[in-house]
Amino acid sequence: MSDQNVHSQRLSWQRLRALTVKETRQLLRDKSNLMVGLFLPVVLILVFGYGLSFDIKNAPVAIVSQDNSPTARDVISGFYLSPYFTVTQLRSMEEAQRLMRAGKVEAIVYLQSDFSRRLAASNATIQVLVNGVDANRARVLESFAQGAIAQWSNKRAVAGASQAAAPPVRLETRLWFNEANTSTHFLVPGLIVLIMTLNGALLTSLVMAREWERGTLESLFVTPINTGELIASKLIPYFGVGLVGLAMCLLAGKFLFFVPIRGSLILIVLISMLYLLVSLSLGLLISAATKNQFLASQIALITSFLPALMLSGFIFDLRSVPAIVRAISTVLPPTYYVEALQTLFLAGNVPGLLIKDTAVLIAASIVLFVLIRINTRKQLA
Amino acid sequence: MNAAGDFIVRGDNLTKRFERPKLEPIMALDHVSFGARHGALTALVGPDGAGKTTLLRLAAGLMRADEGTLTVLGLDAAEQPQAIQSRISYMPQRFGLYEDLSVQENLDLYADLHGVSPEQRAERYPRLMEMTALAPFLNRLAGKLSGGMKQKLGLACTLVRSPDLLLLDEPTVGVDPLSRRELWDIVSGLVENEGLSVVVSTSYMDEAERSAHVVVLHEGHVLASGTPKELMAQANGHSFLAMSRRATPARKLQADLIDRAEVIDAVPHGGQVRTVFRDREPLSLQDVTFEPTPPALEDSLMMLLRHETGEHAAASAALNLSKNASQEHSEVVIEVHDLVRKFGDFTAVNRTSFGVRRGEVFGLLGPNGAGKTTTFRMLCGLLPATSGTLKVAGADLRRARAEARQNIGYVAQKFSLYGDISVLENLQFFAGAYGLRNARAVERIEWALENFELKERTSSTAGSLPGGFQRRLAMAAALLHEPAIVFLDEPTSGADPLARREFWRRIGSLADHGTTIVVTTHFMEEAEYCDRIMIQDAGTMLAIGTPEEVRRQAGSADEPAHSMEDAFIRIVEQARERAQRQEHAA
Numbered sequence: 001m002s003d004q005n006v007h008s009q010r011l012s013w014q015r016l017r018a019l020t021v022k023e024t025r026q027l028l029r030d031k032s033n034l035m036v037g038l039f040l041p042v043v044l045i046l047v048f049g050y051g052l053s054f055d056i057k058n059a060p061v062a063i064v065s066q067d068n069s070p071t072a073r074d075v076i077s078g079f080y081l082s083p084y085f086t087v088t089q090l091r092s093m094e095e096a097q098r099l100m101r102a103g104k105v106e107a108i109v110y111l112q113s114d115f116s117r118r119l120a121a122s123n124a125t126i127q128v129l130v131n132g133v134d135a136n137r138a139r140v141l142e143s144f145a146q147g148a149i150a151q152w153s154n155k156r157a158v159a160g161a162s163q164a165a166a167p168p169v170r171l172e173t174r175l176w177f178n179e180a181n182t183s184t185h186f187l188v189p190g191l192i193v194l195i196m197t198l199n200g201a202l203l204t205s206l207v208m209a210r211e212w213e214r215g216t217l218e219s220l221f222v223t224p225i226n227t228g229e230l231i232a233s234k235l236i237p238y239f240g241v242g243l244v245g246l247a248m249c250l251l252a253g254k255f256l257f258f259v260p261i262r263g264s265l266i267l268i269v270l271i272s273m274l275y276l277l278v279s280l281s282l283g284l285l286i287s288a289a290t291k292n293q294f295l296a297s298q299i300a301l302i303t304s305f306l307p308a309l310m311l312s313g314f315i316f317d318l319r320s321v322p323a324i325v326r327a328i329s330t331v332l333p334p335t336y337y338v339e340a341l342q343t344l345f346l347a348g349n350v351p352g353l354l355i356k357d358t359a360v361l362i363a364a365s366i367v368l369f370v371l372i373r374i375n376t377r378k379q380l381a
Numbered sequence: 382m383n384a385a386g387d388f389i390v391r392g393d394n395l396t397k398r399f400e401r402p403k404l405e406p407i408m409a410l411d412h413v414s415f416g417a418r419h420g421a422l423t424a425l426v427g428p429d430g431a432g433k434t435t436l437l438r439l440a441a442g443l444m445r446a447d448e449g450t451l452t453v454l455g456l457d458a459a460e461q462p463q464a465i466q467s468r469i470s471y472m473p474q475r476f477g478l479y480e481d482l483s484v485q486e487n488l489d490l491y492a493d494l495h496g497v498s499p500e501q502r503a504e505r506y507p508r509l510m511e512m513t514a515l516a517p518f519l520n521r522l523a524g525k526l527s528g529g530m531k532q533k534l535g536l537a538c539t540l541v542r543s544p545d546l547l548l549l550d551e552p553t554v555g556v557d558p559l560s561r562r563e564l565w566d567i568v569s570g571l572v573e574n575e576g577l578s579v580v581v582s583t584s585y586m587d588e589a590e591r592s593a594h595v596v597v598l599h600e601g602h603v604l605a606s607g608t609p610k611e612l613m614a615q616a617n618g619h620s621f622l623a624m625s626r627r628a629t630p631a632r633k634l635q636a637d638l639i640d641r642a643e644v645i646d647a648v649p650h651g652g653q654v655r656t657v658f659r660d661r662e663p664l665s666l667q668d669v670t671f672e673p674t675p676p677a678l679e680d681s682l683m684m685l686l687r688h689e690t691g692e693h694a695a696a697s698a699a700l701n702l703s704k705n706a707s708q709e710h711s712e713v714v715i716e717v718h719d720l721v722r723k724f725g726d727f728t729a730v731n732r733t734s735f736g737v738r739r740g741e742v743f744g745l746l747g748p749n750g751a752g753k754t755t756t757f758r759m760l761c762g763l764l765p766a767t768s769g770t771l772k773v774a775g776a777d778l779r780r781a782r783a784e785a786r787q788n789i790g791y792v793a794q795k796f797s798l799y800g801d802i803s804v805l806e807n808l809q810f811f812a813g814a815y816g817l818r819n820a821r822a823v824e825r826i827e828w829a830l831e832n833f834e835l836k837e838r839t840s841s842t843a844g845s846l847p848g849g850f851q852r853r854l855a856m857a858a859a860l861l862h863e864p865a866i867v868f869l870d871e872p873t874s875g876a877d878p879l880a881r882r883e884f885w886r887r888i889g890s891l892a893d894h895g896t897t898i899v900v901t902t903h904f905m906e907e908a909e910y911c912d913r914i915m916i917q918d919a920g921t922m923l924a925i926g927t928p929e930e931v932r933r934q935a936g937s938a939d940e941p942a943h944s945m946e947d948a949f950i951r952i953v954e955q956a957r958e959r960a961q962r963q964e965h966a967a
Contacts, residue, residue: 022482
């Protein structure tokens with residue numbers, strides 16, 4: 001008898017296997033699990049890949065020019081030629097402002113009546129007003145406007161070289177890493193984060209709570225199992241589901257959206273597995289602490305899925321959010337995973353950054369493991 | 382061998398408190414000392430909230446006592462729970478079967494967890510199958526088994542290896558008499574043949590009578606403990622069988638007796654009324670004879686409880702009703718003809734016909750899966766019939782369901798009120814739902830609070846009430862609109878003896894005032910409270926009539942059926958044998 005006692009304190013492969021097989025069977029038999037685990041990623045890939053796009057094309061722009069000189073017309077024609085803008089030419093600033101307020105135009109380009117005269121004196125200004133409600137979009141529009149003006153300026157410099165007149169402005173803007181500025185290129189890495197979070201936290205948030213609700217734990221506790229086996233058996237099958245989701249995202253990224261992978265694919269997979277562990281642990285912790293499926297899924301949504309969507313830098317650039325939001329995002333694991341993935345996909349292997357991100361994710365998973373152990377005791381009250 | 386001597390479980394001064402926000406903590410166990418012997422069956426009995434489940438959970442190492450010591454298998458339960466859990470088997474009240482796993486998969490899981498070797502399995506599984514008769518269902522999902530089969534599978538899972546101690550928490554709640562008998566045969570077989578030590582909690586006194594030692598708990602205290610014989614001795618000379626010389630139905634005689642201060646307990650039994658008197662002398666009543674009878678364990682339990690509580694719960698339970706008691710009682714209010722209900726190609730209810738008269742208490746009895754609940758739901762208009770006619774309170778349920786519902790009160794088996802709002806708010810909601818307004822609503826809610834003794838709990842949330850109060854609230858809500866017919870689905874399942882007597886006293890007074898009652902129950906002795914009963918199995922009606930008539934149908938000349946439980950088991954077994962013979966012939 002006593003060897004049985006000692007035996008139960010140590011991890012037993014037989015028990016772990018039995019529990020894992022049980023968990024896998026439950027996972028496969030519950031259709032709602034498979035919907036969330038496998039069907040939802042497909043939907044997300046298609047929605048985010050095809051439906052959601054931050055690309056700017058044909059943005060409505062008002063141009064108010066009080067200067068009728070050929071030079072001014074030249075500047076304006078640059079906007080007409082740009083594929084990014086649809087131009088409306090107006091007489092007065094009041095009218096332009098009215099259209100901006102009504103949301104009919106997103107930017108105003110203003111040339112004063114003395115534009116060409118001042119240009120000759122090399123202190124001309126072109127005023128560009130951008131609707132800043134959406135900061136990201138505003139920044140992109142601003143740079144496109146600058147681009148249009150710069151193009152004109154360069155052309156003029158080349159043409160005016162013979163006149164030996166120095167160009168008044170020299171602008172040079174280039175987008176690095178995502179030259180075409182195609183939003184799917186940074187959406188796909190973000191999508192992987194989203195799906196890893198969804199598979200991890202949302203699915204596992206239900207598993208422990210379900211056992212509490214159905215009273216199955218009470219019977220399970222009075223067996224030789226230890227909590228380590230119980231926790232591991234819950235993580236293993238869902239880890240598998242997460243990997244399937246990851247594979248689907250990578251394949252979709254490569255063959256549907258042609259996202260470049262500039263870094264190492266192995267590193268992408270490894271850091272994804274690490275993040276998956278973090279997110280599975282978060283779900284399991286919520287599940288163990290709440291003991292209630294409904295509450296657990298709500299908390300999982302709020303604490304994992306929404307931050308991964310909103311605060312990780314996936315959709316909203318963290319450089320343009322208020323300081324407090326940025327502070328919150330620095331303690332959230334998805335932020336580091338997004339950073340690592342976007343770097344690996346679009347920039348390549350950047351050792352310093354990747355080491356930092358990996359270290360943060362490892363630390364997060366250790367903290368979560370400890371919390372799960374504390375919250376999973378073989379006790380009812 | 383150790384300090385615990387020949388006790389396999391021994392508790393000394395055990396105290397367990399459950400803290401409640403803003404309220405006094407509940408004392409689930411208050412300095413409880415008890416012992417359970419090696420190789421014997423020990424029963425924990427007592428009403429709801431006595432502390433039975435808490436005691437078993439402490440012994441299983443699932444909770445720690447606040448004070449006192451508990452030794453299980455010679456080990457301290459607080460210090461070495463894992464060592465205990467590795468050697469015992471425990472079946473909680475709601476056994477945690479994985480409903481999405483098959484019977485075989487559930488068994489294998491527990492065998493793996495206990496490290497049972499393949500050789501041991503080859504020896505053990507066939508015996509478990511023989512005991513539980515689950516062999517034909519090995520590939521069926523546990524969730525698709527009937528209640529009785531689930532309990533048997535739960536027991537089988539705890540017996541995949543030979544435990545040193547088996548703890549069973551109310552293993553037969555919600556289980557029909559046939560399955561109950563089978564479960565007990567398994568347990569007593571293990572105790573007698575293998576010397577297994579078992580501690581079981583139960584609210585069935587006949588189960589407790591089979592044990593070697595009984596511990597009576599009440600509100601966290603031990604009221605008494607000893608062998609069933611020792612306990613029964615207290616009631617010696619107090620028990621009598623009452624019979625009316627004027628053929629008054631047992632139910633009415635029982636209601637009359639239980640309201641009297643001299644009477645501790647009265648229950649209808651085999652056409653007579655088993656009565657326990659405060660003194661060793663029976664009352665002298667006109668037209669009623671009292672025959673002395675040997676005491677049963679339930680008699681002494683009731684004596685102990687009445688002595689402890691000092692009140693006469695059932696007497697105050699008679700409802701204060703305004704309706705005229707002398708209504709015509711011959712009118713048929715429920716008429717069922719050739720009722721059939723199919724689910725796919727499975728026939729749940731097969732060509733059933735019966736009628737119920739006004740003011741009658743009509744009982745539907747049958748094993749798990751007999752078609753009781755299906756019949757019941759069709760009567761309440763919750764489920765359409767496949768074919769046949771169904772008239773309730775004059776309305777054809779196949780056409781005018783809404784109309785019929787106005788006259789119906791329904792108490793579901795599961796607690797189906799709103800747990801997060803208060804008692805008063807629940808009643809207000811149901812008054813509104815039944816279309817009661819203003820003064821009428823106020824008056825009816827007042828009546829409900831008064832008659833169901835809920836006045837002191839009006840502002841508690843319904844979910845926080847103890848089980849007995851929840852059942853009372855559910856019944857009060859169903860009676861707000863003074864329905865002509867009340868349907869109750871397993872209203873006493875899991876209720877303790879005190880609560881059950883209160884319940885039947887209320888039912889009796891409702892029927893006396895012209896309300897028709899249709900009720901399902903697993904407690905066969907409760908069928909004696911009914912004017913007429915119907916027994917169903919496998920969707921087919923097997924017997925219908927007064928309890929007396931049904932008992933007579935079941936018995937033969939040389940072997941009369943003494944109790945309703947006997948009668949029930951015989952009728953169902955005979956029908957199953959007939960069906961098997963027909964199958965063989967075909």
